Amino acid sequence: MANFIDRRLNSKNKSTVNRQRFLRRYKTQIKKSVSDAVTQRGVTDVNSGESITIPKKDLGEPVFHQGKGGINDVVHPGNDQFTTGDHIERPQQGQGQGSGQGEASDSGEGDDNFVFSISKDEYLDLLFEDLELPNLEKSQLSKIVEYKTVRSGYCAEGVPSNIDIVKSLQGSIARRIAMTSSKRKQLKELEAALVQLEQDPHDNIKKTKELKKSIQDLKDKIAKVPFIDSFDLHYRNYAKQAIPTSRAVMFCLMDVSGSMDQATKDIAKRFYVLLYLFLTRTYKTIDVVYIRHHTQASEVDEETFFYSKETGGTIASTALELMDKIIKERYDSKDWNIYGAQASDGDNWADDSPKCANILEKNILPVARYFSYIEITQRAHQTLWQHYETVAATQNHFAMQHIKDVTDIYPVFRELFKKRAEQAA
Numbered sequence: 200m201a202n203f204i205d206r207r208l209n210s211k212n213k214s215t216v217n218r219q220r221f222l223r224r225y226k227t228q229i230k231k232s233v234s235d236a237v238t239q240r241g242v243t244d245v246n247s248g249e250s251i252t253i254p255k256k257d258l259g260e261p262v263f264h265q266g267k268g269g270i271n272d273v274v275h276p277g278n279d280q281f282t283t284g285d286h287i288e289r290p291q292q293g294q295g296q297g298s299g300q301g302e303a304s305d306s307g308e309g310d311d312n313f314v315f316s317i318s319k320d321e322y323l324d325l326l327f328e329d330l331e332l333p334n335l336e337k338s339q340l341s342k343i344v345e346y347k348t349v350r351s352g353y354c355a356e357g358v359p360s361n362i363d364i365v366k367s368l369q370g371s372i373a374r375r376i377a378m379t380s381s382k383r384k385q386l387k388e389l390e391a392a393l394v395q396l397e398q399d400p401h402d403n404i405k406k407t408k409e410l411k412k413s414i415q416d417l418k419d420k421i422a423k424v425p426f427i428d429s430f431d432l433h434y435r436n437y438a439k440q441a442i443p444t445s446r447a448v449m450f451c452l453m454d455v456s457g458s459m460d461q462a463t464k465d466i467a468k469r470f471y472v473l474l475y476l477f478l479t480r481t482y483k484t485i486d487v488v489y490i491r492h493h494t495q496a497s498e499v500d501e502e503t504f505f506y507s508k509e510t511g512g513t514i515a516s517t518a519l520e521l522m523d524k525i526i527k528e529r530y531d532s533k534d535w536n537i538y539g540a541q542a543s544d545g546d547n548w549a550d551d552s553p554k555c556a557n558i559l560e561k562n563i564l565p566v567a568r569y570f571s572y573i574e575i576t577q578r579a580h581q582t583l584w585q586h587y588e589t590v591a592a593t594q595n596h597f598a599m600q601h602i603k604d605v606t607d608i609y610p611v612f613r614e615l616f617k618k619r620a621e622q623a624a
Contacts, residue, residue: 472505
Protein backbone atom coordinates (compact mmCIF):
# COMPACT_ATOMS: atom_id res chain seq x y z
CA MET A 200 0.00 0.00 0.00
CA ALA A 201 1.33 3.45 -0.95
CA ASN A 202 1.06 6.39 1.46
CA PHE A 203 1.09 9.93 0.10
CA ILE A 204 2.10 12.78 2.38
CA ASP A 205 1.06 16.24 1.24
CA ARG A 206 3.92 18.61 2.11
CA ARG A 207 2.80 21.53 -0.02
CA LEU A 208 3.31 24.89 1.65
CA ASN A 209 0.92 27.80 1.73
CA SER A 210 1.90 31.44 1.41
CA LYS A 211 2.98 31.63 5.06
CA ASN A 212 5.46 28.78 4.55
CA LYS A 213 3.27 26.56 6.71
CA SER A 214 1.91 23.12 5.95
CA THR A 215 -1.57 23.46 4.43
CA VAL A 216 -2.59 20.01 5.69
CA ASN A 217 -1.54 20.78 9.27
CA ARG A 218 -3.37 24.12 9.13
CA GLN A 219 -6.62 22.46 8.05
CA ARG A 220 -6.20 19.85 10.78
CA PHE A 221 -5.77 22.63 13.33
CA LEU A 222 -8.89 24.45 12.07
CA ARG A 223 -10.93 21.26 12.40
CA ARG A 224 -9.62 20.50 15.89
CA TYR A 225 -10.38 23.93 17.35
CA LYS A 226 -13.42 24.67 15.23
CA THR A 227 -15.69 25.52 18.18
CA GLN A 228 -13.32 28.10 19.64
CA ILE A 229 -12.57 29.57 16.19
CA LYS A 230 -16.26 29.91 15.28
CA LYS A 231 -16.92 31.72 18.57
CA SER A 232 -14.10 34.16 17.83
CA VAL A 233 -15.43 34.68 14.29
CA SER A 234 -18.96 35.40 15.53
CA ASP A 235 -17.57 37.88 18.08
CA ALA A 236 -15.51 39.59 15.36
CA VAL A 237 -18.60 40.33 13.24
CA THR A 238 -19.93 42.83 15.78
CA GLN A 239 -16.57 44.58 16.20
CA ARG A 240 -15.88 45.30 12.53
CA GLY A 241 -16.79 48.14 10.31
CA VAL A 242 -19.38 47.63 7.59
CA THR A 243 -16.74 47.60 4.84
CA ASP A 244 -14.33 45.32 6.74
CA VAL A 245 -16.62 42.36 7.26
CA ASN A 246 -15.22 40.37 4.31
CA SER A 247 -11.51 40.49 5.19
CA GLY A 248 -9.48 38.00 7.23
CA GLU A 249 -9.34 37.91 11.00
CA SER A 250 -6.89 37.34 13.86
CA ILE A 251 -8.26 34.60 16.11
CA THR A 252 -7.38 34.22 19.78
CA ILE A 253 -7.76 30.85 21.48
CA PRO A 254 -7.37 30.65 25.29
CA LYS A 255 -4.37 28.54 26.25
CA LYS A 256 -6.57 26.34 28.47
CA ASP A 257 -8.38 25.14 25.33
CA LEU A 258 -5.15 24.08 23.63
CA GLY A 259 -4.10 21.58 26.26
CA GLU A 260 -4.52 17.85 25.64
CA PRO A 261 -4.88 15.11 28.26
CA VAL A 262 -1.61 13.35 29.13
CA PHE A 263 -1.11 10.17 31.12
CA HIS A 264 1.80 10.07 33.59
CA GLN A 265 3.25 7.14 35.48
CA GLY A 266 2.83 7.70 39.23
CA LYS A 267 5.45 6.67 41.78
CA GLY A 268 2.98 4.57 43.76
CA GLY A 269 3.25 3.50 47.38
CA ILE A 270 3.73 5.71 50.45
CA ASN A 271 6.62 8.12 50.41
CA ASP A 272 7.91 10.24 53.27
CA VAL A 273 9.81 13.32 52.23
CA VAL A 274 11.87 15.54 54.51
CA HIS A 275 12.26 19.13 53.29
CA PRO A 276 15.29 20.90 54.80
CA GLY A 277 14.58 24.14 56.56
CA ASN A 278 10.91 23.38 57.32
CA ASP A 279 9.93 25.48 60.33
CA GLN A 280 6.20 25.87 59.56
CA PHE A 281 4.66 22.40 59.29
CA THR A 282 4.68 19.15 61.23
CA THR A 283 3.42 15.68 60.36
CA GLY A 284 -0.35 15.64 59.84
CA ASP A 285 -0.72 19.37 59.04
CA HIS A 286 -3.10 20.29 56.19
CA ILE A 287 -1.76 22.79 53.70
CA GLU A 288 -4.32 25.36 52.61
CA ARG A 289 -5.07 25.83 48.94
CA PRO A 290 -3.35 28.95 47.52
CA GLN A 291 -5.69 31.90 47.07
CA GLN A 292 -6.66 33.00 43.55
CA GLY A 293 -3.96 35.21 42.06
CA GLN A 294 -1.15 33.57 44.04
CA GLY A 295 1.42 31.39 42.37
CA GLN A 296 0.97 30.61 38.68
CA GLY A 297 -2.06 32.24 37.15
CA SER A 298 -3.40 33.83 33.98
CA GLY A 299 -2.32 37.40 34.61
CA GLN A 300 -3.88 37.89 38.05
CA GLY A 301 -0.72 37.58 40.19
CA GLU A 302 2.12 39.97 40.87
CA ALA A 303 5.11 40.50 38.61
CA SER A 304 8.10 38.19 38.99
CA ASP A 305 11.72 38.31 37.86
CA SER A 306 11.84 34.57 37.10
CA GLY A 307 9.79 31.74 35.64
CA GLU A 308 7.99 31.28 32.34
CA GLY A 309 4.38 31.43 31.18
CA ASP A 310 2.13 30.96 28.17
CA ASP A 311 0.11 33.62 26.40
CA ASN A 312 -3.17 32.95 24.67
CA PHE A 313 -2.62 31.54 21.18
CA VAL A 314 -3.25 34.06 18.39
CA PHE A 315 -3.24 33.23 14.68
CA SER A 316 -4.66 34.72 11.49
CA ILE A 317 -7.18 33.13 9.15
CA SER A 318 -7.62 34.14 5.53
CA LYS A 319 -10.68 35.80 4.02
CA ASP A 320 -11.92 32.51 2.54
CA GLU A 321 -11.44 30.63 5.82
CA TYR A 322 -13.20 33.44 7.68
CA LEU A 323 -16.22 33.40 5.36
CA ASP A 324 -16.38 29.60 5.34
CA LEU A 325 -16.67 29.57 9.12
CA LEU A 326 -19.01 32.55 9.15
CA PHE A 327 -21.56 30.98 6.82
CA GLU A 328 -21.18 27.33 7.72
CA ASP A 329 -24.48 25.42 7.97
CA LEU A 330 -26.44 28.30 6.44
CA GLU A 331 -28.60 28.23 3.31
CA LEU A 332 -31.51 29.91 1.59
CA PRO A 333 -34.62 28.03 2.78
CA ASN A 334 -36.87 26.21 0.31
CA LEU A 335 -34.47 26.67 -2.61
CA GLU A 336 -35.50 24.67 -5.68
CA LYS A 337 -33.63 23.75 -8.85
CA SER A 338 -35.17 25.44 -11.86
CA GLN A 339 -33.99 25.79 -15.45
CA LEU A 340 -30.57 26.21 -17.03
CA SER A 341 -29.59 29.74 -16.16
CA LYS A 342 -27.28 32.21 -17.83
CA ILE A 343 -24.43 31.03 -15.58
CA VAL A 344 -24.47 27.28 -16.17
CA GLU A 345 -23.42 24.86 -13.45
CA TYR A 346 -21.78 21.58 -14.38
CA LYS A 347 -21.39 18.19 -12.82
CA THR A 348 -18.69 15.67 -13.72
CA VAL A 349 -19.99 12.41 -15.20
CA ARG A 350 -18.36 9.26 -16.61
CA SER A 351 -17.87 9.38 -20.37
CA GLY A 352 -16.32 6.12 -21.55
CA TYR A 353 -12.57 5.60 -21.78
CA CYS A 354 -9.61 7.42 -23.30
CA ALA A 355 -6.03 6.51 -24.19
CA GLU A 356 -4.40 9.19 -22.03
CA GLY A 357 -4.89 10.34 -18.48
CA VAL A 358 -3.50 10.40 -14.95
CA PRO A 359 -2.52 7.16 -13.19
CA SER A 360 -5.32 7.46 -10.67
CA ASN A 361 -7.88 7.15 -13.49
CA ILE A 362 -6.53 3.87 -14.92
CA ASP A 363 -9.24 1.25 -15.27
CA ILE A 364 -7.44 -1.98 -14.34
CA VAL A 365 -10.04 -4.42 -15.65
CA LYS A 366 -10.37 -2.66 -19.00
CA SER A 367 -6.58 -2.39 -19.33
CA LEU A 368 -6.11 -6.10 -18.62
CA GLN A 369 -8.78 -6.97 -21.16
CA GLY A 370 -6.87 -4.91 -23.73
CA SER A 371 -3.64 -6.62 -22.75
CA ILE A 372 -5.13 -10.07 -23.21
CA ALA A 373 -6.61 -9.13 -26.60
CA ARG A 374 -3.29 -7.68 -27.79
CA ARG A 375 -1.29 -10.72 -26.71
CA ILE A 376 -3.76 -13.08 -28.38
CA ALA A 377 -3.61 -11.08 -31.62
CA MET A 378 0.19 -10.86 -31.64
CA THR A 379 0.87 -14.52 -30.77
CA SER A 380 -2.01 -16.42 -32.39
CA SER A 381 -0.07 -17.31 -35.56
CA LYS A 382 3.01 -18.30 -33.54
CA ARG A 383 0.94 -20.43 -31.17
CA LYS A 384 -0.68 -22.15 -34.16
CA GLN A 385 2.73 -22.80 -35.68
CA LEU A 386 4.03 -23.98 -32.28
CA LYS A 387 1.16 -26.40 -31.97
CA GLU A 388 1.95 -27.86 -35.43
CA LEU A 389 5.67 -28.24 -34.63
CA GLU A 390 4.95 -29.92 -31.29
CA ALA A 391 2.60 -32.38 -33.04
CA ALA A 392 5.29 -33.08 -35.68
CA LEU A 393 7.85 -33.63 -32.93
CA VAL A 394 5.61 -36.17 -31.23
CA GLN A 395 5.20 -38.10 -34.48
CA LEU A 396 8.93 -37.93 -35.17
CA GLU A 397 9.78 -39.28 -31.72
CA GLN A 398 7.35 -42.22 -32.24
CA ASP A 399 8.95 -43.12 -35.58
CA PRO A 400 11.32 -46.11 -35.13
CA HIS A 401 13.57 -44.63 -37.79
CA ASP A 402 14.20 -41.59 -35.63
CA ASN A 403 16.09 -38.80 -37.35
CA ILE A 404 18.18 -37.19 -34.60
CA LYS A 405 19.19 -34.19 -36.67
CA LYS A 406 15.60 -33.39 -37.65
CA THR A 407 14.46 -33.80 -34.05
CA LYS A 408 17.04 -31.26 -32.87
CA GLU A 409 15.93 -28.81 -35.53
CA LEU A 410 12.29 -29.17 -34.49
CA LYS A 411 13.14 -28.68 -30.83
CA LYS A 412 15.19 -25.59 -31.68
CA SER A 413 12.31 -24.16 -33.74
CA ILE A 414 9.88 -24.88 -30.93
CA GLN A 415 12.12 -23.13 -28.39
CA ASP A 416 12.56 -20.12 -30.67
CA LEU A 417 8.79 -19.79 -31.02
CA LYS A 418 8.34 -20.03 -27.25
CA ASP A 419 10.97 -17.33 -26.73
CA LYS A 420 9.25 -15.04 -29.25
CA ILE A 421 5.89 -15.59 -27.53
CA ALA A 422 7.48 -14.89 -24.13
CA LYS A 423 8.97 -11.64 -25.39
CA VAL A 424 5.51 -10.19 -26.00
CA PRO A 425 5.05 -7.85 -22.99
CA PHE A 426 2.34 -8.69 -20.50
CA ILE A 427 1.02 -5.11 -20.63
CA ASP A 428 1.90 -2.24 -22.91
CA SER A 429 1.08 1.46 -23.00
CA PHE A 430 -1.33 0.66 -25.83
CA ASP A 431 -3.36 -1.48 -23.43
CA LEU A 432 -3.96 1.21 -20.85
CA HIS A 433 -7.50 2.54 -20.66
CA TYR A 434 -8.24 5.62 -18.57
CA ARG A 435 -11.64 6.47 -17.21
CA ASN A 436 -12.85 9.54 -19.04
CA TYR A 437 -14.93 12.27 -17.40
CA ALA A 438 -16.94 15.02 -19.02
CA LYS A 439 -18.76 18.08 -17.70
CA GLN A 440 -22.50 17.97 -18.09
CA ALA A 441 -24.75 20.99 -17.70
CA ILE A 442 -27.32 20.59 -14.92
CA PRO A 443 -30.31 22.64 -13.81
CA THR A 444 -29.08 25.39 -11.51
CA SER A 445 -30.66 27.44 -8.79
CA ARG A 446 -31.62 30.96 -9.79
CA ALA A 447 -32.55 33.20 -6.91
CA VAL A 448 -33.32 36.85 -6.35
CA MET A 449 -33.08 38.55 -2.97
CA PHE A 450 -35.01 41.77 -2.29
CA CYS A 451 -33.42 43.95 0.41
CA LEU A 452 -35.94 46.45 1.79
CA MET A 453 -34.60 49.07 4.22
CA ASP A 454 -36.44 51.82 6.08
CA VAL A 455 -34.52 55.11 5.83
CA SER A 456 -37.14 57.34 7.46
CA GLY A 457 -36.42 59.98 10.09
CA SER A 458 -37.12 57.58 12.96
CA MET A 459 -34.18 55.42 11.86
CA ASP A 460 -31.22 57.07 13.58
CA GLN A 461 -27.65 56.51 12.44
CA ALA A 462 -26.99 53.66 14.89
CA THR A 463 -30.12 51.80 13.75
CA LYS A 464 -29.22 52.28 10.10
CA ASP A 465 -25.70 51.03 10.80
CA ILE A 466 -27.13 47.82 12.30
CA ALA A 467 -29.39 47.37 9.27
CA LYS A 468 -26.43 47.92 6.93
CA ARG A 469 -24.33 45.40 8.82
CA PHE A 470 -27.11 42.85 8.48
CA TYR A 471 -27.44 43.46 4.75
CA VAL A 472 -23.68 43.34 4.17
CA LEU A 473 -23.64 39.98 5.94
CA LEU A 474 -26.57 38.84 3.80
CA TYR A 475 -24.91 40.06 0.59
CA LEU A 476 -21.66 38.21 1.34
CA PHE A 477 -23.59 35.06 2.16
CA LEU A 478 -25.61 35.19 -1.05
CA THR A 479 -22.76 35.99 -3.44
CA ARG A 480 -20.45 33.42 -1.84
CA THR A 481 -22.99 30.61 -1.63
CA TYR A 482 -24.83 30.97 -4.94
CA LYS A 483 -23.41 31.73 -8.38
CA THR A 484 -26.68 32.77 -9.98
CA ILE A 485 -28.35 35.33 -7.79
CA ASP A 486 -29.69 38.82 -8.28
CA VAL A 487 -29.93 41.33 -5.44
CA VAL A 488 -32.52 44.11 -5.65
CA TYR A 489 -32.05 47.05 -3.25
CA ILE A 490 -35.12 49.05 -2.22
CA ARG A 491 -35.05 52.07 0.11
CA HIS A 492 -38.18 53.72 1.40
CA HIS A 493 -39.53 56.53 3.56
CA THR A 494 -42.86 57.90 2.35
CA GLN A 495 -41.84 56.72 -1.14
CA ALA A 496 -39.86 53.69 -2.25
CA SER A 497 -37.23 53.48 -4.96
CA GLU A 498 -34.98 50.80 -6.40
CA VAL A 499 -31.35 51.88 -6.00
CA ASP A 500 -27.87 50.54 -6.63
CA GLU A 501 -25.60 49.13 -3.93
CA GLU A 502 -23.71 52.39 -3.35
CA THR A 503 -26.89 54.42 -2.84
CA PHE A 504 -28.46 51.75 -0.66
CA PHE A 505 -25.62 51.75 1.84
CA TYR A 506 -24.42 55.36 1.78
CA SER A 507 -27.25 57.69 0.75
CA LYS A 508 -28.36 60.26 3.39
CA GLU A 509 -31.96 60.56 2.15
CA THR A 510 -34.64 60.57 4.88
CA GLY A 511 -38.31 61.41 5.48
CA GLY A 512 -41.56 60.01 6.90
CA THR A 513 -42.58 56.36 6.95
CA ILE A 514 -44.97 54.46 4.68
CA ALA A 515 -43.63 50.92 4.56
CA SER A 516 -46.22 49.62 2.09
CA THR A 517 -44.54 51.54 -0.73
CA ALA A 518 -41.51 49.24 -0.53
CA LEU A 519 -43.67 46.11 -0.64
CA GLU A 520 -45.67 47.47 -3.57
CA LEU A 521 -42.47 48.21 -5.48
CA MET A 522 -41.16 44.71 -4.72
CA ASP A 523 -44.42 43.19 -6.00
CA LYS A 524 -44.19 45.28 -9.17
CA ILE A 525 -40.58 44.26 -9.87
CA ILE A 526 -41.41 40.58 -9.35
CA LYS A 527 -44.23 40.73 -11.89
CA GLU A 528 -42.09 42.58 -14.43
CA ARG A 529 -38.72 40.78 -14.14
CA TYR A 530 -38.82 37.71 -11.94
CA ASP A 531 -41.29 35.00 -12.86
CA SER A 532 -41.72 32.69 -9.88
CA LYS A 533 -41.61 29.68 -12.25
CA ASP A 534 -38.01 30.50 -13.13
CA TRP A 535 -36.76 32.25 -10.01
CA ASN A 536 -36.54 31.50 -6.30
CA ILE A 537 -37.73 34.75 -4.73
CA TYR A 538 -36.54 35.91 -1.30
CA GLY A 539 -37.05 39.08 0.68
CA ALA A 540 -35.57 40.70 3.78
CA GLN A 541 -37.09 43.81 5.31
CA ALA A 542 -35.32 45.87 8.00
CA SER A 543 -37.08 48.61 9.95
CA ASP A 544 -37.44 50.10 13.41
CA GLY A 545 -41.14 49.21 13.24
CA ASP A 546 -42.26 52.82 13.29
CA ASN A 547 -44.88 53.06 10.52
CA TRP A 548 -47.97 55.14 9.80
CA ALA A 549 -50.68 53.33 11.77
CA ASP A 550 -53.17 53.10 8.88
CA ASP A 551 -50.47 51.68 6.62
CA SER A 552 -49.51 48.64 8.73
CA PRO A 553 -52.65 46.59 7.85
CA LYS A 554 -51.96 47.35 4.19
CA CYS A 555 -48.40 46.02 4.57
CA ALA A 556 -49.67 42.77 6.06
CA ASN A 557 -52.24 42.41 3.28
CA ILE A 558 -49.69 42.99 0.45
CA LEU A 559 -47.29 40.58 2.08
CA GLU A 560 -49.88 37.85 2.57
CA LYS A 561 -51.79 38.19 -0.71
CA ASN A 562 -49.14 39.25 -3.24
CA ILE A 563 -45.60 38.46 -2.08
CA LEU A 564 -45.68 35.32 0.06
CA PRO A 565 -47.60 33.22 -2.51
CA VAL A 566 -44.67 33.58 -4.96
CA ALA A 567 -41.78 33.88 -2.47
CA ARG A 568 -39.75 31.04 -1.06
CA TYR A 569 -38.90 32.90 2.12
CA PHE A 570 -39.38 36.37 3.57
CA SER A 571 -37.85 37.72 6.77
CA TYR A 572 -38.66 40.83 8.75
CA ILE A 573 -36.04 42.30 11.11
CA GLU A 574 -37.13 44.93 13.57
CA ILE A 575 -34.29 47.00 15.02
CA THR A 576 -35.42 48.78 18.16
CA GLN A 577 -35.04 48.80 21.92
CA ARG A 578 -38.58 50.05 22.39
CA ALA A 579 -41.79 48.05 22.52
CA HIS A 580 -42.96 46.56 19.25
CA GLN A 581 -44.95 48.89 16.99
CA THR A 582 -48.08 48.25 14.91
CA LEU A 583 -46.10 46.84 11.96
CA TRP A 584 -44.76 44.01 14.13
CA GLN A 585 -48.22 43.31 15.54
CA HIS A 586 -49.82 43.00 12.10
CA TYR A 587 -46.93 40.91 10.80
CA GLU A 588 -47.45 38.49 13.70
CA THR A 589 -50.87 37.57 12.28
CA VAL A 590 -49.17 36.74 8.96
CA ALA A 591 -46.43 34.68 10.64
CA ALA A 592 -49.07 32.62 12.44
CA THR A 593 -50.35 31.21 9.14
CA GLN A 594 -47.29 31.37 6.86
CA ASN A 595 -44.39 29.08 7.80
CA HIS A 596 -42.05 30.64 5.21
CA PHE A 597 -42.31 34.07 6.86
CA ALA A 598 -39.92 34.75 9.75
CA MET A 599 -39.63 37.63 12.21
CA GLN A 600 -36.65 38.52 14.38
CA HIS A 601 -35.88 41.33 16.81
CA ILE A 602 -32.48 43.05 16.98
CA LYS A 603 -31.77 45.29 19.96
CA ASP A 604 -28.08 46.05 19.44
CA VAL A 605 -25.15 45.15 17.24
CA THR A 606 -24.37 41.96 19.19
CA ASP A 607 -27.68 40.45 18.05
CA ILE A 608 -26.91 40.71 14.32
CA TYR A 609 -25.02 37.45 13.79
CA PRO A 610 -27.21 35.24 16.05
CA VAL A 611 -30.33 36.58 14.32
CA PHE A 612 -28.77 36.06 10.90
CA ARG A 613 -27.91 32.44 11.70
CA GLU A 614 -31.41 31.83 13.06
CA LEU A 615 -33.01 33.17 9.88
CA PHE A 616 -30.85 31.20 7.44
CA LYS A 617 -29.87 28.04 9.31
CA LYS A 618 -30.39 24.72 7.59
CA ARG A 619 -33.76 23.25 8.39
CA ALA A 620 -33.93 19.62 9.47
CA GLU A 621 -36.23 18.58 6.65
CA GLN A 622 -33.87 20.14 4.06
CA ALA A 623 -30.74 18.66 5.58
CA ALA A 624 -32.36 15.21 5.38
